[in-house]
Amino acid sequence: MPTEQNPREGDLLRRATRGDEEAFLQIYRAHQAMIYRYALRMTGRTWAAEEIAQEVFLTLLREAGRYDASRGALGAFLFGITRNHVRKYLDRAPDELPLEKEEQISAEKVSVTQGNGNGASNPAAWAEQRERCEHLRQAVAELPAEFREAVVLCDLGETSYEEAAHLLGCPIGTVRSRLHRGRALLMARMEILHEQRRKAAAR
Amino acid sequence: MTHEERRMNCEEMAALGFDFDREAANVNGAERAAAEEHVRACSACAAQMESWRELRGRLSELARETQAAQASPRVEIELRRKVMRLGYEHRRKRMRTAVAVLGLAAAAVAAAAVIRSRMQPAQPLAKVPAVEVSGTGNTGNDVTKQDPAAIAAMSPSDDSAQEKRDRGSGAAAVGEAATTQGEFTLLPGSLSFPSDDAAIVHVRMQRGALGALGLPVNEEKSSEWILVDLLVSTDGQPQAIRLSR
Numbered sequence: 268m269p270t271e272q273n274p275r276e277g278d279l280l281r282r283a284t285r286g287d288e289e290a291f292l293q294i295y296r297a298h299q300a301m302i303y304r305y306a307l308r309m310t311g312r313t314w315a316a317e318e319i320a321q322e323v324f325l326t327l328l329r330e331a332g333r334y335d336a337s338r339g340a341l342g343a344f345l346f347g348i349t350r351n352h353v354r355k356y357l358d359r360a361p362d363e364l365p366l367e368k369e370e371q372i373s374a375e376k377v378s379v380t381q382g383n384g385n386g387a388s389n390p391a392a393w394a395e396q397r398e399r400c401e402h403l404r405q406a407v408a409e410l411p412a413e414f415r416e417a418v419v420l421c422d423l424g425e426t427s428y429e430e431a432a433h434l435l436g437c438p439i440g441t442v443r444s445r446l447h448r449g450r451a452l453l454m455a456r457m458e459i460l461h462e463q464r465r466k467a468a469a470r
Numbered sequence: 471m472t473h474e475e476r477r478m479n480c481e482e483m484a485a486l487g488f489d490f491d492r493e494a495a496n497v498n499g500a501e502r503a504a505a506e507e508h509v510r511a512c513s514a515c516a517a518q519m520e521s522w523r524e525l526r527g528r529l530s531e532l533a534r535e536t537q538a539a540q541a542s543p544r545v546e547i548e549l550r551r552k553v554m555r556l557g558y559e560h561r562r563k564r565m566r567t568a569v570a571v572l573g574l575a576a577a578a579v580a581a582a583a584v585i586r587s588r589m590q591p592a593q594p595l596a597k598v599p600a601v602e603v604s605g606t607g608n609t610g611n612d613v614t615k616q617d618p619a620a621i622a623a624m625s626p627s628d629d630s631a632q633e634k635r636d637r638g639s640g641a642a643a644v645g646e647a648a649t650t651q652g653e654f655t656l657l658p659g660s661l662s663f664p665s666d667d668a669a670i671v672h673v674r675m676q677r678g679a680l681g682a683l684g685l686p687v688n689e690e691k692s693s694e695w696i697l698v699d700l701l702v703s704t705d706g707q708p709q710a711i712r713l714s715r
Binding site for chain 2: 283284285286287288291292295299300302303304307308316317320321324325328396399400403404407418421422423424425426427428429439440443444446447450453454457
């Protein structure tokens with residue numbers, strides 16, 4: 268999740284705020300995927316993720332003076348902004364009336380590897396896998412925000428517990444605890460645990 | 471560390487997490503060994519471990535589904551437009567600042583010049599050659615070589631000028647005097663001849679322009695070109711006039 272600290276990032280950011288398009292694009296292209304994916308996994312909605320990604324960069328341009336390169340990488344700073352915007356979105360989301368019942372991630376957003384690279388060898392298996400994914404996505408979206416953050420970072424992303432603790436600003440033990448509770452809730456919603464116990468009893 | 475010390479209970483197992491075998495979980499070797507032993511011994515935790523493995527598989531599928539997701543080009547286009555606008559505003563701000571700085575610099579130079587001119591001792595008129603003022607030759611009496619005070623003192627006592635003033639014909643008399651070669655005549659509204667630092671300015675003008683100085687003009691000769699000397703005081707106002715040629 269966090270990107271490597273780049274000593275040039277502070278300089279690029281200064282240039283971007285003065286209207287240097289090239290400098291801005293370097294920053295945008297280096298970080299937009301991380302921001303967009305986190306927002307998408309947290310909200311489960313592509314339009315919300317796009318809106319959040321755009322807002323994050325606008326905030327960066329507006330409040331570039333708050334970034335101090337000596338205190339950390341730009342990626343971590345951007346993650347903080349993203350997290351705030353996601354929280355704001357989640358706070359107001361229940362009041363919003365969605366136009367569609369539940370927006371699914373559009374086909375073009377889905378990895379091209381899914382058709383054959385995920386082990387789904389035939390259309391029926393692929394459809395079953397899609398259904399499972401959709402079910403899980405809904406279960407993740409229903410998790411309380413703090414558990415969801417931990418699951419999104421450590422289980423859906425490739426963030427280590429240590430990095431997650433740094434990004435979330437909490438001890439590593441808290442990350443473990445949130446993950447444990449988040450996973451337990453997911454297993455309950457997916458009825459995985461119940462199924463496993465039934466299997467164990469049958470044996 | 472003994473075997474007893476490494477034994478783990480269900481609560482500790484839950485606190486450690488069932489993904490203790492992952493590198494990202496930051497679990498050390500001893501904890502991992504204890505956890506593995508506990509899972510082998512505890513059927514409830516073994517079931518949870520199996521459940522976790524299944525969930526992990528499904529989470530990996532979901533992660534793969536979104537791992538290549540990126541914001542649409544629309545977002546980039548929108549942001550680029552915003553950056554371009556920022557650049558335009560930045561350039562405009564810089565331009566405004568530059569203009570303001572130049573304005574301040576010009577004002578400072580002007581103020582310095584005024585202060586300097588006020589601090590300098592008054593230059594005697596004789597040191598200002600008439601030719602420098604206008605670039606035209608002084609064909610009349612060389613009053614520039616005289617003391618302006620002397621001019622002022624002399625001119626009113628000059629017979630012809632005095633005589634004309636005594637006639638009491640007001641502006642007409644002054645206009646007449648102005649056309650008289652060699653003598654300075656006060657312009658209407660001037661109280662006395664300027665002293666010390668007055669300057670003589672040679673001017674080629676049409677006779678009709680004398681009207682602007684408050685002198686009467688013969689309309690028939692208004693288009694005729696004449697050369698006059700103007701005695702100009704330090705406030706830049708002409709105080710007296712004489713026909714130069």
